[in-house]
Every structure is written in C-alpha cells, then in structure tokens.
Amino acid sequence: MNHWKQLAMSGYYWGTLPARRRAAKRRAARGGEPVQILFYHRVADEHPNDWTMLTQAFAAQIDWLRARFDIVSLAEAQARIAAGCNRRPTACITFDDGYADNMRFAVPLLLKHDIPFTYFVATDHVFGGRPFPHDVAAGQPLTPNSLSELRELAAAGVEIGGHTRSHADAGKLSSKQLVDEIAGCKRELESALDCDVRYFAFPYGLHQNLSVAAFRAALDAGYEGVCSAYGGYNFPGDDPFHLRRIHADPELIRLKNWLTVDPRKERNQRDFESGSYRMEGTRTPAVCS
Ligand SMILES: [Zn+2]
Numbered sequence: 001m002n003h004w005k006q007l008a009m010s011g012y013y014w015g016t017l018p019a020r021r022r023a024a025k026r027r028a029a030r031g032g033e034p035v036q037i038l039f040y041h042r043v044a045d046e047h048p049n050d051w052t053m054l055t056q057a058f059a060a061q062i063d064w065l066r067a068r069f070d071i072v073s074l075a076e077a078q079a080r081i082a083a084g085c086n087r088r089p090t091a092c093i094t095f096d097d098g099y100a101d102n103m104r105f106a107v108p109l110l111l112k113h114d115i116p117f118t119y120f121v122a123t124d125h126v127f128g129g130r131p132f133p134h135d136v137a138a139g140q141p142l143t144p145n146s147l148s149e150l151r152e153l154a155a156a157g158v159e160i161g162g163h164t165r166s167h168a169d170a171g172k173l174s175s176k177q178l179v180d181e182i183a184g185c186k187r188e189l190e191s192a193l194d195c196d197v198r199y200f201a202f203p204y205g206l207h208q209n210l211s212v213a214a215f216r217a218a219l220d221a222g223y224e225g226v227c228s229a230y231g232g233y234n235f236p237g238d239d240p241f242h243l244r245r246i247h248a249d250p251e252l253i254r255l256k257n258w259l260t261v262d263p264r265k266e267r268n269q270r271d272f273e274s275g276s277y278r279m280e281g282t283r284t285p286a287v288c289s
Contacts, residue, residue, distance in 0.1 A: 001251050013257050020260045024089075027261075031085030031288040034233040035077045036069070036259055037092040038248040039201070042099040043106035047140050051097075053250045055105040060252060062109060065091050069259075073116035074159055074199055074243065078225050082240035084286035091259070093117040094227065094245065096163055096201055098126045098145040103152075111156055119153055120163040120201040120227070123188045126150060132167055147192060154193045161199040162186045162223070170202050170214040178214055183221035198224040205229025205245065215242070215277050232269045233261065241282035244269075 001009070027033050041051035043058045053061075065071055069091035072080070077092040093110070095102060098121035110117055121144075125132055131141035145153075154160050162185040164170070170178060182200060189197045200223045202209050207230055218226045225243050232244030249255045258265065 009253050009257065013253060028087050031087050032236060033086045033089055034235050034261060035080050035086060035090045037077055037094060037243055037245045039094045039096055039229055039245045040248045041096050042101055044101035047142065049138060049140065057250050058106055059109060061255060064252065071115050074118045078240045081234045081236055081238055082283050082285045084237045085288035086236040094120060096120045097122060097132055100143040100145050103149055118159040118161050118199060120161040122163045122165060122167040123185045124166045151193060154195050160189060160193060160197060161201055162189060162197050163201050164203055167203045169204055169209050171209040171211055175213055178217040182217045186221050201227040212277065215279050219279050219281060233266060236288060237285045239278050240285055241279055242277050
C-alpha cells in the first residue's frame with residue numbers, strides 16, 4: 001500500500017472508530033457479534049508474493065488478534081453462528097493451498113499458543129508434490145506440503161480441510177467434475193490421513209468461483225460447511241453452512257478496518273448476497289432470545 005493510501009485508510013479507520021465501538025457495544029448486548037474467519041496462504045520471508053505474509057507481520061497480527069478475540073476452531077465458529085447469539089468478539093484462522101514454508105514459522109507459532117486453525121489443501125498438489133498453478137504462472141514454483149507434514153498437522157489436532165484435488169475453479173466445472181474435485185478430495189484426504197474431513201474451501205472463493213451446484217456437491221459429499229473468500233462477515237443467525245472469510249491482509253491497518261466491522265463493507269455484502277447460496281437440508285440457525 002502506498003503512503004497516501006495508507007494515510008487515507010488510517011484516517012478513515014480512526015475517524016470512524018468511535019462509531020464502530022458504539023456499534024460493537026450494541027451488537028454485543030443483543031448477541032450480534034460477528035464471527036470473523038480469516039484466510040492466509042503462505043507465511044515466509046523468502047520469495048514474497050501477493051499471497052505470502054512476512055513472518056513478523058504474521059506474528060504481529062496474531063498478537064493483535066489474541067488480545068481482542070476469542071480465536072476459535074471452525075466448528076466453534078460455526079456453532080456460534082448457528083446459535084443465533086454471540087456476545088464475544090470471535091475470530092477464526094484458516095490457511096489455503098498447503099505451503100511447506102508454513103511449517104517453519106506460522107504453524108509452530110500457532111501451536112505454541114494453542115490457537116486452533118484449519119488447513120485447506122488441494123490433494124493433487126500436496127500428494128504429488130506439484131507446485132500450485134498460480135505459483136507456476138508467477139514464475140516461482142513453491143513447494144507444497146508433503147503428506148508426512150499433513151499427518152503431523154493432523155496429529156497435532158489441526159483440522160485438515162478440502163480445497164479440491166487440482167485447485168480447480170468450481171465456478172467453471174461441470175456437475176461431474178464438481179463431484180470429482182469436491183467429493184474426491186475429501187475421500188483422498190480421509191483415507192490418507194485417517195481422519196474426518198469436515199470442511200471445504202473454494203479455490204479463489206470469489207462469487208464467480210462459487211455456484212449453487214458446487215454448494216450442493218459439497219453438501220452431498222458430506223462436508224459440514226464450505227468457505228468462500230470474497231470478504232464477508234458471518235453474523236449470528238446467518239447460514240452456518242456457508243462460512244464467509246476475510247483475506248488476512250498483510251497491512252494490519254486494513255485488517256483492523258475489516259475486523260472492527262467496516263459499515264461500508266457490511267452494507268455491500270448485504271446488498272450483494274440476499275441468501276443466494278442457502279441450501280435446503282442444512283442447519284437452520286437458532287434465533288437469539
Ligand atoms: Zn487456493
């Protein structure tokens with residue numbers, strides 16, 4: 001972010017913070033605190049790119065989050081949304097793709113602090129040691145996690161989730177391909193790791209990478225929830241099957257802006273969604289009394 005943008009963002013953040021604090025108090029009192037789910041990709045200091053966060057920036061974010069939020073597992077995040085009432089500031093951490101570099105700094109840091117997190121992987125890449133298409137296209141084929149690293153994570157209590165087999169864009173797949181990518185990835189992970197794979201994250205995760213058919217394929221495959229990545233809040237009483245995630249921006253000021261509930265972003269989301277991915281046969285959230 002350039003200097004002027006940073007200044008403008010800081011001005012907006014600090015200028016609106018008193019109003020946000022008042023809104024947060026009102027939300028907490030009525031049980032309407034959102035559940036904020038973040039997604040990271042790769043934490044490393046070498047070969048930085050748009051989906052890499054430097055180790056010290058990551059450590060600073062985790063410190064900021066720990067001081068202000070209950071950092072919960074994806075299952076607890078889902079339970080708080082489904083309960084219809086949440087009075088505690090709540091955050092949840094996820095990673096996409098499966099980068100070997102995460103084993104050096106991010107994973108040990110989170111485990112040291114007993115912070116739960118979910119690790120979504122694309123099976124063709126982590127089982128075959130094949131770099132991800134976005135890294136190949138960027139001319140920097142980075143190493144994916146190995147199967148033994150995933151086993152290590154699962155043994156440490158990390159929730160492993162599905163992210164398709166080939167890091168496919170679900171918005172472009174036929175119904176047969178959706179089953180192969182979404183159910184196939186779950187099956188492969190479960191048999192290789194001998195654990196339940198309960199959650200799925202859509203690669204890219206923007207609106208154009210999602211579809212009702214893809215949500216249906218995930219539900220039919222037996223996933224308990226699916227994650228998008230277009231930047232959205234989960235308020236108690238929202239659809240608990242669809243877990244909206246926010247990009248864990250390396251610029252702390254932008255992340256703070258999201259996590260203190262930017263009224264502009266909240267309005268945009270409401271205008272855009274209008275319940276378009278609600279699946280029949282999923283949990284109906286309770287109503288806050
Ligand atoms: Zn991905």
